[in-house]
Amino acid sequence: MSVKPTRNRYLQDGSRAAELHNTAREVLPGGNTRQSVWTSPRPTYAVAGNGCRVTDADGDTRVDFVNNYTSLIHGHGNQQIAAAVREQLSEGTAFGLPTPWEIELASLLVDRVETIQQVRFTNSGSEAVMMAVKVARAFTGRSRIAKFEGCYHGAYDPVEVSQAPDPSNWGPPEEPTPLPFYPGHPGVSDVTVLPFNDLENSVRLIERDADTLAAVVVDPLPQRAGLMPAEPEFLQGLRDITKKHGIVLIFDEVMSFRLAPGGVQSLLGGSPDLTAIAKIIGGGFPVGAVGGRADILDFFNPSKKGPKLPHAGTFNGNPVTMIAGLTAMQMMSDEEYQRLARLGDRVRDEGNALFERSGANWQINGLSNMFRLHPNSRELRNYRDAWRDEDETRRAGAMYHALMARGVMLTPDGMGNISTAMDDSVVDELLAALGDAVNEVDS
Ligand SMILES: Cc1ncc(COP(=O)(O)O)c(C=O)c1O
Incomplete structure (x- = not known):
């Protein structure tokens, strides 16, 4: 050619x-x-x-x-999504009320992803990761998180630690140095930085900080770090060690959810407690979501008695995004x-x-x-x-x-x-x- x-x-x-x-x-x-x-x-x-x-x-x-x-x-200007959105545009773009479509899109995600029992919508992948971390903290009563060196999870301070290290500052491979991403970056020492695809050293560092760790955040196919897939035994090892210590395992599938109907976890395993999703589920519009275990997500439940995590958001679950996302996702057959x-x-x-x-x-x-x-x-x-x-x-x-x-x-x-x-x-x-x-x- x-x-x-x-x-x-x-x-x-x-x-x-x-x-x-x-x-x-x-x-x-x-x-x-x-x-x-x-x-x-x-x-x-x-x-x-x-x-x-x-x-x-x-x-x-x-x-x-x-x-x-x-x-x-679906690429640009998909006519089915455009028609569905056009219809909603003249009916109202956002209300100070829930709409039926957030239930429909949440139901589709619950049906397709084995580890997702319930869903909470946000407006971006950054927010989805942020809310996953926050609800993990509320659930465990701990505040520290662990993440992997060089991995990008959006614009939330704890997950930005060691996002772009280089050989001059990254420290030993078996114990990467937690590094600020920008001048004044707060809470860097509250983050444990782990080596990706190195189970032995990741387990050692997680065990060291286990008493204070709320969550381990991992993207099974981290694009900015190089798009190398997590090895299935590595993900399983993270599942086992986090379970042993009551630490919430969060998968960031903001990008990698597009790989299969059940997300990248259905290809590589790992069974996360929570999954941050975004991108394709908005059908081209801004979106994010946290899905996962109902007992953890119950901290978002406004009628819950006792400790909870209030979470607002002017455009959470707005009907334009929900309808575009629902149309886009329904068009994705196996x-x-x-x-x-x-x-x-x-x-x-x-x-x-x-x-x-x-x-x-x-x-x-x-x-x-x-x-x-x-x-x-x-x-x-x-x-x-x-x-x-x-x-x-x-x-x-x-x-x-x-x-x-x-x-x-x-x-x-x-x-x-x-x-x-x-x-x-x-x-x-x-x-x-x-x-x-x-x-x-x-x-
Ligand atoms: C793995 C991952 N997490 C989080 C984000 C942040 O998502 P957003 O840009 O929707 O805030 C991205 C964005 O590309 C991403 O690739």
């Missing part, structure tokens, strides 16, 4: 993107209001999406493997999950075969319908393995621009995911672009 160049007009002086970015820099810090969409020297600005393609402000169209960071499982996973397998298998044939120092990892491109070929089991030095960072940046110029959009750090708007021909486009780009980047 031949590659269609897009010319990357957004990078040219005098482009519409340059004009927009100049104005943006006056009113938004650095011209940006969302770190993850920042690219140097400027981002491309989206003006329209259609299925699996996005058109930018300079008129270039690319295949979108970002899908708003995994949230758009067969469709399998089809997307098969396309993801093709990206990994054929992409890696292509690199091997050409001797390129690249690899693609991930699971099911999520994948990530790495500028190296070493074994990746944790954040430290995937950490990029200066040269790898430069090559990854060059690859992003080279793929953009060939009409393919991944995230700047190389993550992609498959939507239902994609088929084999789109995977062919990606593979052709990769084969071509790798020659340019490493020549």
